Amino acid sequence: MRKNLWVILSLVSVALLLSGCTEFNKPISAESTGFWNEFIVWPLVSIIKYFADLLGSYGLGIIVVTIIIRLAILPLTIKQVKSSKKMQEIQPKMKELQQKYASKDAITQQKYQQEMMTLMQTAGVNPLAGCLPILIQMPILIGIYHAISRMDATGPEVFNLGTFIIFPLADTSIVLAVIAGLMQYVVLMTGPAMDNPQMKVMMYIMPLMIVGFGAVVPAALSLYWVVGNIVSVVQNLLIYKPWNRNKEAATIGGAKK
Known part of the structure; x- marks a missing residue:
């Protein structure tokens, strides 16, 4: 899916x-x-x-x-x-369904998809x-x-786009591109990627892509990425509250000990 x-x-x-x-x-x-x-x-x-x-x-x-x-x-x-x-x-119920319908034949997979959709609809x-x-x-x-x-x-x-601080906005800027990439990494660090192993790959690929694009496009676009990522970090801090996630992980780790 x-x-x-x-x-x-x-x-x-x-x-x-x-x-x-x-x-x-x-x-x-x-x-x-x-x-x-x-x-x-x-x-x-x-x-x-x-x-x-x-x-x-x-x-x-x-x-x-x-x-x-x-x-x-x-x-x-x-x-x-x-x-x-x-x-x-x-996620636990989804894993149960995966184990229940582990067979790869068409009929089993069809039932798996139907139950998966029902589970998602029920959970909203x-x-x-x-x-x-x-x-x-x-x-x-x-x-x-x-x-x-x-x-x-x-x-x-x-x-005349002019300059922002020391960056000519019509020209490329490696510095702004790198800052945009770093901010993208922070966005992913403070978002859901930390809790999803499948998304953790994005934590390394997306920042590199941003730096690569930023190195060849006008600095004005890199500035857009930098500011947009700063806003995203603030949103993540307010919505995801990563400090609570760290406390929960510490609590679970202490309980296991």
Whole structure:
């Protein structure tokens, strides 16, 4: 089931990426046509520019827009957390079903899938809940990438991204890329990955991917990742309360002794 969800997620991501690739590096303006330009890229450009004009810096504009986006998807994130916790609660029953239907023949596996779905429905677990925040963020992330890249292109609208602290936002920045990768690691450390052995691989792969992408994209996008990950860390600390998890582990360890 999870494999199918990730396949669907990958296909959606590729489709979204390709939908904007045809006009990559072309100037963006209010006159740009097409669904991608009119409803994703240009609105993001307009919002970033609004806050940049208000605050006097495109860097600050990107920070504010990033926070707004993360707060907007917060209800989905909370829903994902609740579903993840319920999934952890039914793990023992899921293992029992796996042992009960260990045979790999088609009839047995069909019964296994039916009972698994019944178990999830009874517990109120939605397997798609974990993908929703990612699905929502994917077009936004790609839109931000196109917006930033095309804002720097020559066209009817002139955007000077300038610098944030010491980082030219239109150029690549290894430093910001590394910070974004480190923050991604902290996000995973404070989230559900620590309790899920299958997700622990992501703790090492995703930060490296972020650093790799950040090394070749404009620093403005790395800044978006840094700020977004900082917001995610704060959310994880408030929602998951990892210090309680550490206390529980210590208590269990003491009881075993």
